[in-house]
Amino acid sequence: MQNIEPSFQWESLYVAARDKKSPFFGRHYSETTYENDIYGYYIHPLWDDIGSETLFCKILFTDYVAKYTIIELFGEWNDTLHNDVMHLKRTVVDHFVDSGIKHFILVGENVLNFHGSFEDDYYAEWFEDVEDGWIAAMHFAPFVEEEWAKYKIDYYLNFGGNLQIPNWRTLKPEMIFFMIDKLLKRRLNP
Template identity: 50%
Template sequence: MQEIEPYYNWRNLYIASEDPRSPFAGYQNSEVYFTDQIYNFLIHPQWDNIGSETLFLKVLYADYNQGFAVIEMFGEWNDLLHNDIMTLKRNIIELMIAEGINKYILICENVLNFHTDLDSDDYYAEWQEELEEGWIAVINARDHVLSEMSKYGVDHYLVMGGKLNDIAWRTRHPKQLCSKIDELVMRRLSI
């Protein structure tokens, strides 16, 4: 697990720790020391800790003029044991919403498992309601993660699956990625 690291080829465009409007402004990752772990497995030191025992992330890009953010997720998204959606919503998303971000691209190819509680959709609903004209898109999630999210109704709040699950995002500029996803989301919403 320590070899899975966040995408770094957009660092010339955006670094969350250097963005004064980011929830991670001033955050320092170790270049050499492994400080975080998921269960008994050390993880790469470039992942940002959001206060969850099992879910980490990296804000790869944020554009306040266009109101979108690209966030790469890593670990186990566990609402059942750790209420990760509450932690994510309170510690990261609310700060980003306050800065005008209303479109979220969640890259979930490194979300290894998803567990939820039948009664934990309040934070998903709250997040979606606060976005007004925005959306939350999950891209490139593993099939079993998508299945669990759908099984418990999380797909009522997050747009996922279909063409969103096969996007070559690394070959695009973040603004091109947002435009493509916005097009797919709007097409779905108009059906």
């Protein structure tokens, strides 16, 4: 677990610790001091703590003009025990919504599991916050997406199908946003 690092290919374009509107503005990172853990296993120190015991994130890119952000997630998304969506919503999403962001791209290839809850208040609130925007989830494991569908989270999050963009790490963030926006406009307005 400690060797799984967040993506860093866009650091020349954006760093959340230098973004005054970011919830992690001013944060200093150490690549040698491991502080956070999930179930007793230390995780890489570049992941940002959102107040959850099991879910961490990294804001990879934010564009306030185009109104989108790309957030990579790591760990176990556990709404049953830890209400992780609440932590993500209050710690990260609300800051960006207050700054005009209405398109959220969640990258989940390092989300190891999902435990749902039939309480969907925070998903509904997030969905309402981005009224004319969207929330897209890409590269989550099929079993995570199956659990989302079971708990009706697919009402709020767009995922699956053509949102699995191959080689996303080699693309510029604006290209990913453009591709997802185009796909979701067709999906949401057939």
